[in-house]
Amino acid sequence: MNVLWLQTSGCGGCTMSVLCADAPNFFDLLDNAGVRILWHPALSVESGEEVIALLERIVRGDVPLDVLCVEGAIARGPRGTGRYQMLSGTGRSMFDWALELAPLAQHVVAVGSCAAFGGVSSAGGNPSDAAGLQYEGSHAGGILPPEFRGRAGLPVVNVAGCPTHPDWVTETLMLLASDALGPTDLDALARPRFYAEHLVHHGCPKNEFYEYKASATRLCEIGCMMEHLGCVGTQAVGDCNIRPWNGSGSCTRAGYPCISCTAPEFEEPKHAFTETPKVAGIPVGLPSDMPKAWFMALASLSKAATPERLSKNAVADRVEILPSPRKPRG
Amino acid sequence: MSGTRLVVGPFNRVEGDLEVSLDIDDGAVQSARVNAPLYRGFETMLMGRPPSDALTLTPRICGICSISQSSAAVHALAAAGGHRPAPQGAAMAALIHAVENAADHLAHFNLFFMPDFTRPCYADRPWYDRTVERFKALEGAAPKQGIEARTALMHILGLLAGKWPHTLAIQPGGVTRAPGPRDKVRIMASLTAFRRFLEGVVFGGSLEEFAAIETPDALMAWDTGDVGLFLRIAADLDLDALGRGSGRYLSFGAYPMSSGHGFDPGLWAEGRLDPLDLSGLVEDLSHAWMLGETSHPATGQTLPDEEMRAEAYTWCKAPRLNGQTYEVGAIARQVVDGHPLARALAGGGVLARVAGRLLELARTQGLMEDLARGIEPGAAFMDPAPDVQSGTGAGLVEAARGALGHWVRVQDGRIACYQIIAPTTWNFSPRDARDVPGPLETALVGTPVAEGETTPVAVQHIVRSFDPCMVCTVH
Numbered sequence: 046m047n048v049l050w051l052q053t054s055g056c057g058g059c060t061m062s063v064l065c066a067d068a069p070n071f072f073d074l075l076d077n078a079g080v081r082i083l084w085h086p087a088l089s090v091e092s093g094e095e096v097i098a099l100l101e102r103i104v105r106g107d108v109p110l111d112v113l114c115v116e117g118a119i120a121r122g123p124r125g126t127g128r129y130q131m132l133s134g135t136g137r138s139m140f141d142w143a144l145e146l147a148p149l150a151q152h153v154v155a156v157g158s159c160a161a162f163g164g165v166s167s168a169g170g171n172p173s174d175a176a177g178l179q180y181e182g183s184h185a186g187g188i189l190p191p192e193f194r195g196r197a198g199l200p201v202v203n204v205a206g207c208p209t210h211p212d213w214v215t216e217t218l219m220l221l222a223s224d225a226l227g228p229t230d231l232d233a234l235a236r237p238r239f240y241a242e243h244l245v246h247h248g249c250p251k252n253e254f255y256e257y258k259a260s261a262t263r264l265c266e267i268g269c270m271m272e273h274l275g276c277v278g279t280q281a282v283g284d285c286n287i288r289p290w291n292g293s294g295s296c297t298r299a300g301y302p303c304i305s306c307t308a309p310e311f312e313e314p315k316h317a318f319t320e321t322p323k324v325a326g327i328p329v330g331l332p333s334d335m336p337k338a339w340f341m342a343l344a345s346l347s348k349a350a351t352p353e354r355l356s357k358n359a360v361a362d363r364v365e366i367l368p369s370p371r372k373p374r375g
Numbered sequence: 376m377s378g379t380r381l382v383v384g385p386f387n388r389v390e391g392d393l394e395v396s397l398d399i400d401d402g403a404v405q406s407a408r409v410n411a412p413l414y415r416g417f418e419t420m421l422m423g424r425p426p427s428d429a430l431t432l433t434p435r436i437c438g439i440c441s442i443s444q445s446s447a448a449v450h451a452l453a454a455a456g457g458h459r460p461a462p463q464g465a466a467m468a469a470l471i472h473a474v475e476n477a478a479d480h481l482a483h484f485n486l487f488f489m490p491d492f493t494r495p496c497y498a499d500r501p502w503y504d505r506t507v508e509r510f511k512a513l514e515g516a517a518p519k520q521g522i523e524a525r526t527a528l529m530h531i532l533g534l535l536a537g538k539w540p541h542t543l544a545i546q547p548g549g550v551t552r553a554p555g556p557r558d559k560v561r562i563m564a565s566l567t568a569f570r571r572f573l574e575g576v577v578f579g580g581s582l583e584e585f586a587a588i589e590t591p592d593a594l595m596a597w598d599t600g601d602v603g604l605f606l607r608i609a610a611d612l613d614l615d616a617l618g619r620g621s622g623r624y625l626s627f628g629a630y631p632m633s634s635g636h637g638f639d640p641g642l643w644a645e646g647r648l649d650p651l652d653l654s655g656l657v658e659d660l661s662h663a664w665m666l667g668e669t670s671h672p673a674t675g676q677t678l679p680d681e682e683m684r685a686e687a688y689t690w691c692k693a694p695r696l697n698g699q700t701y702e703v704g705a706i707a708r709q710v711v712d713g714h715p716l717a718r719a720l721a722g723g724g725v726l727a728r729v730a731g732r733l734l735e736l737a738r739t740q741g742l743m744e745d746l747a748r749g750i751e752p753g754a755a756f757m758d759p760a761p762d763v764q765s766g767t768g769a770g771l772v773e774a775a776r777g778a779l780g781h782w783v784r785v786q787d788g789r790i791a792c793y794q795i796i797a798p799t800t801w802n803f804s805p806r807d808a809r810d811v812p813g814p815l816e817t818a819l820v821g822t823p824v825a826e827g828e829t830t831p832v833a834v835q836h837i838v839r840s841f842d843p844c845m846v847c848t849v850h
Contacts, residue, residue, distance in 0.1 A: 058438020093830030133384025133394030169420025291533030299537025
């Protein structure tokens with residue numbers, strides 16, 4: 046299976062993240078799975094005319110394209126011309142190239158939330174009129190229509206995340222290479238289920254604080270960050286706390302909130318990223334699949350039952366009160 | 376080849392999008408124009424938002440300098456609020472940042488720069504077979520070993536910063552996670568493993584011995600490891616003479632901490648060191664697709680020219696300090712910091728820039744180890760900063776690729792102005808109103824181009840010697 050990788054309007058961070066793939070390294074991992082990189086802008090030797098020649102061979106059909114990976118949103122501005130990002134040396138916009146190449150590929154993979162939904166490249170009034178490949182924010186239809194399918198029949202596979210986890214990308218490519226990723230393996234936003242069927246909340250080391258609503262009030266305190274600090278890990282999809290990042294990390298493990306970077310429009314939370322908006326002191330945006338009244342009832346009950354260990358530790362920058370050992374029997 | 380124009384692109388193994396136009400005559404580049412062909416508009420995205428949003432959004436300008444952007448935003452907001460971080464928090468922010476910079480230097484050498492010497496045009500050189508074996512893109516041993524060592528080093532970022540890139544761990548008050556004693560020994564373990572890789576494979580010798588080299592002759596005599604291979608190539612191809620710089624260097628000073636900078640700030644020109652004074656700094660818009668006035672970044676604007684007028688040729692503004700261009704990067708930092716080898720290489724070309732990076736990599740290892748040893752697990756790592764309601768501030772840091780500045784103005788608790796000058800904005804700036812070309816444009820003049828070359832390999836060496844980051848350049 047061959048892969049052509051284009052970096053469109055984004056930061057290149059998903060490539061930087063994927064290079065952190067652990068054991069085996071990214072190159073061996075793909076090679077062992079029979080995935081061959083036709084060209085990658087950060088990794089291949091070919092530059093300039095050699096690349097243009099390759100793109101022309103793909104367009105002519107001389108090189109069949111198995112997977113087109115697109116990293117970054119597509120800039121459509123100014124005024125629909127796409128000239129905010131030209132593919133250098135070609136005199137054509139990346140918008141134009143993406144539209145030409147996508148229908149030629151067996152599979153189109155959007156690497157990261159920009160390519161999937163527009164992401165941060167479309168933040169703040171969207172100065173470059175950026176969109177995702179098959180979504181514009183949470184609306185179906187990006188530069189490609191909702192009904193677009195790769196030649197093998199899948200919609201654009203949205204490996205969303207800002208950045209994506211290295212394993213999300215490599216496992217998606219390995220599944221495609223072994224013909225083991227079907228339409229039912231994607232969620233409603235075409236994200237691979239293997240990571241999108243989990244919530245960031247799952248495995249979060251702050252779970253016990255969450256259970257008792259023992260909350261951190263400032264970044265650096267170790268309590269739950271949902272009530273005050275903008276954490277949406279209970280609603281955000283991702284297995285970030287099940288398989289960690291860079292060895293042992295995750296956002297919440299490092300003491301800062303989940304901002305749901307795998308979701309469309311996470312870049313516009315309509316409030317400061319690290320603050321929880323509240324109405325009458327009650328956080329808005331409670332877990333989406335739980336009746337609000339039940340949540341409130343459980344929260345007030347668990348708050349009343351919070352052990353001192355948790356209420357004190359929640360507002361400390363490290364554990365101050367240890368779990369007490371069980372009393373010796375007899 | 377005479378009187379031709381070459382447009383070189385897509386230019387890969389640089390971060391982001393780059394196009395270079397060359398006028399060629401008599402087998403050499405007569406003039407060059409550098410185009411940064413991607414505009415996203417981060418500065419305008421930030422307008423009207425809560426100041427703390429800059430900490431989430433600006434790292435996402437760039438996936439390779441993410442922590443540098445984070446750090447610049449942190450310092451800008453701290454300056455606007457008149458706040459100082461907890462000293463141990465600032466030290467951890469410096470360690471987090473140093474890990475990114477060390478990883479970037481290694482990635483540049485192993486993944487971006489060296490593969491060009493595996494091109495068939497060098498097949499007759501005595502070092503060719505060894506270089507192919509080590510550095511062939513995607514397949515050679517060095518790219519694989521390099522990303523494995525980088526991945527292991529970045530376990531420090533998993534521990535301290537949650538993930539890389541795009542962390543929110545660094546805040547104006549310090550860092551969000553207080554490392555304990557076990558983190559300290561784990562960080563030391565990761566650093567020791569990285570040292571073993573650098574000494575065993577990259578340098579083939581002691582980092583301290585490499586960092587103690589004072590003269591170009593002693594440098595060229597270093598014949599072990601991948602560094603030795605590079606120096607053999609550099610001597611054979613005379614990479615010192617290729618793409619020489621102006622010798623004017625700028626550094627904002629790396630790793631600002633309560634105890635001072637890891638590498639000092641300053642200006643170097645005409646063989647003299649001066650203190651950093653940015654009062655004469657402007658961004659010139661004459662050849663950028665930007666509207667508005669030439670101005671200091673504290674009062675600058677970002678208004679893209681949707682017409683893309685013909686006399687301009689890039690989205691990149693042209694920073695000038697006291698009317699002059701400055702080169703930034705590892706060599707600039709090491710020259711300004713006073714390292715004797717760097718000073719001796721000042722004004723040099725491809726060799727100086729790459730050697731400056733290797734020198735800094737060797738020195739940064741010691742710096743990271745000192746920071747890790749200095750962790751006080753019982754200390755405060757955060758002195759929380761109140762939200763900024765109004766004020767102005769500049770965040771001046773050093774990314775791997777050179778001086779990075781954020782200038783912010785906050786009014787009524789909202790961002791009223793945000794301007795960024797990134798390292799490659801300096802190095803790859805276009806011409807200014809006096810038609811003075813930017814540092815890369817100048818360095819490319821005189822580069823030999825062989826008959827029939829469409830993507831001249833010498834041009835590629837020069838461009839990549841700057842380690843450009845184009846996504847930061849325009850932002």
